[in-house]
Amino acid sequence: MDHLGGLTAFVQAAEAQSFVAAGRVLGVSPSAIGKSIARLEQRVGVRLFHRSTRSIRLTAEGKLFLESCRRILLEIEQAEQALSSTMGAPRGRLRISLPLVGNLLNPVLVEFARLYPEILLDVDCTDRRVDLIEEGFDAVVRVGESADSRLMSRKLGTFHLRLVAAPAYLRQHGAPAQPQDLQRHRCLFYKFPSTGKLEAWPLADWEQLYGSGLPAALECSTIDTLMHFARQGMGIACLPDFAVRADLEHGALQSVLPRHTRHSGSFHILWPSSKQLAPRLRVLIDFLSERVFPEESRGLSGGGG
Numbered sequence: 001m002d003h004l005g006g007l008t009a010f011v012q013a014a015e016a017q018s019f020v021a022a023g024r025v026l027g028v029s030p031s032a033i034g035k036s037i038a039r040l041e042q043r044v045g046v047r048l049f050h051r052s053t054r055s056i057r058l059t060a061e062g063k064l065f066l067e068s069c070r071r072i073l074l075e076i077e078q079a080e081q082a083l084s085s086t087m088g089a090p091r092g093r094l095r096i097s098l099p100l101v102g103n104l105l106n107p108v109l110v111e112f113a114r115l116y117p118e119i120l121l122d123v124d125c126t127d128r129r130v131d132l133i134e135e136g137f138d139a140v141v142r143v144g145e146s147a148d149s150r151l152m153s154r155k156l157g158t159f160h161l162r163l164v165a166a167p168a169y170l171r172q173h174g175a176p177a178q179p180q181d182l183q184r185h186r187c188l189f190y191k192f193p194s195t196g197k198l199e200a201w202p203l204a205d206w207e208q209l210y211g212s213g214l215p216a217a218l219e220c221s222t223i224d225t226l227m228h229f230a231r232q233g234m235g236i237a238c239l240p241d242f243a244v245r246a247d248l249e250h251g252a253l254q255s256v257l258p259r260h261t262r263h264s265g266s267f268h269i270l271w272p273s274s275k276q277l278a279p280r281l282r283v284l285i286d287f288l289s290e291r292v293f294p295e296e297s298r299g300l301s302g303g304g305g
Contacts, residue, residue, distance in 0.1 A: 004076070006040040007069045009033050010048060014058055014066050015136045070136065078278055090280035091118035097130045097140040098123060099267075100193075100222065104242050105141070108291045112284065119280045128194040132270060138281050139271040141288070151270045154285060157293025160241045161202045161263040162248075163256040169233040170254060176236075179203045179260055186217035186235030193221035201238045202263030240265075267292065 012022040012033075019030040019037075026033070041048050048062035058066060077092075098105055102125070113121060124130070124137075132140050133150055146153055165175075169186075176182055190199040198219065200206050217235040220226055223243055230237040231247065236256050247253040269288055271281060 003043075006036045006043075007073060009036040010040055011066065011069050011073060011136070013037060013049070013056065014062065017056060019056065070133075074272075089118050090116055090278075090283050092278070092280050093120045093122055094280055094284060095122040095136065095138050096124070096284070097132070097135075097137050098125050099141060099143060100125055100127050101240070101243070103223070104240075104292065108288060111291065112287050115287075116280070116283060119284075126194065127192050133272055138278075139269055139284060141267055141269050143265055143267060145266070145268055146270055148270075150273055152273050153268045153270045154289055156267040156269055156288055158264055158266045160265070161238055161261065162241050162244060162258075163201065163236055163238050163261055164230055164244050164248070164253040165236045165256050166231055166233040167251065167254055169235065170256075172233070175254075176257055179205075179209055179257060182209065182214055182236065183212065185215065187214045188218040188226055188229050188235040188237040189216055189220075190223070190226055190238065191219045191221050199238065202261045203257070204260070204262070 009022060009026065009028075009032075012025055013019055016022050016025070019033040023030045023033045037048065044065070046061040046065075047059055048065060049056045050059055109121065109123070113119070129142070130137060130140060132148075141156065173185060176185060191197070192199065198210075200210075203209060218226070218229050220229075223239065226237050227239060227243060227247070229235065230239070231252055244253055248255065269285055271277070271285065277285075
């Protein structure tokens with residue numbers, strides 16, 4: 001590999017924390033990755049990785065060098081994209097991190113992939129708050145805004161949490177009239193997979209109410225499972241309105257305590273601040289802004305791009 005290839009191998013190995021995984025992505029053998037990085041270390045005069053038989057990890061010097069290498073490769077990539085942007089459709093890999101709200105984003109991503117077949121979507125779905133810069137993502141979608149000055153953002157739209165239950169459950173157990181009535185009901189809770197904490201329900205004095213002892217019938221880390229249990233009459237669940245809108249319209253679910261719930265959240269797409277966006281990232285930002293919450297697309301406020 002040449003000098004540029006050595007930088008690419010180093011960045012890929014650092015992000016994957018594995019010569020084997022880096023070689024798989026770049027289409028070369030792990031030994032080729034190792035030799036390329038060894039030559040790079042010799043050239044710069046410092047050790048970039050601590051190596052063991054089972055793992056690799058960056059040295060302090062390696063962490064500093066990684067930031068510079070990412071900037072260099074990004075500038076090269078942007079220069080190439082600037083030259084080719086007028087010659088065809090956007091292309092290349094887009095590494096993005098998305099929250100665990102598949103029924104909201106998956107249909108939009110399928111539509112995007114059909115429209116831009118030369119863009120490879122590399123999607124990581126997690127509720128973990130990833131470090132966009134340090135982990136090498138092109139963009140992330142998050143709930144809430146970011147105060148990170150290294151990032152640009154654009155609002156995709158707003159959502160509301162709703163308490164819902166199946167009509168059969170409410171006929172059998174009765175509909176709660178006050179939040180305190182939940183103490184006599186089966187509660188279906190969402191559990192954040194990265195922390196194990198339960199999502200708070202949008203009710204006044206929630207901590208006191210939950211602390212008084214609400215009967216938990218389910219704790220799970222996926223919205224799909226929570227919705228299935230609610231539809232099957234297994235209890236009351238707290239779910240985002242975009243996930244239950246169709247069920248509420250068709251009568252599969254009914255609102256619970258609607259006059260007592262108060263919640264408003266928003267999704268934003270974030271990306272590294274730079275003077276020039278790669279065409280593939282620009283079209284993704286514009287596409288998600290227009291299609292995720294189409295009813296709000298005309299009134300979106302952006303932070304850049």
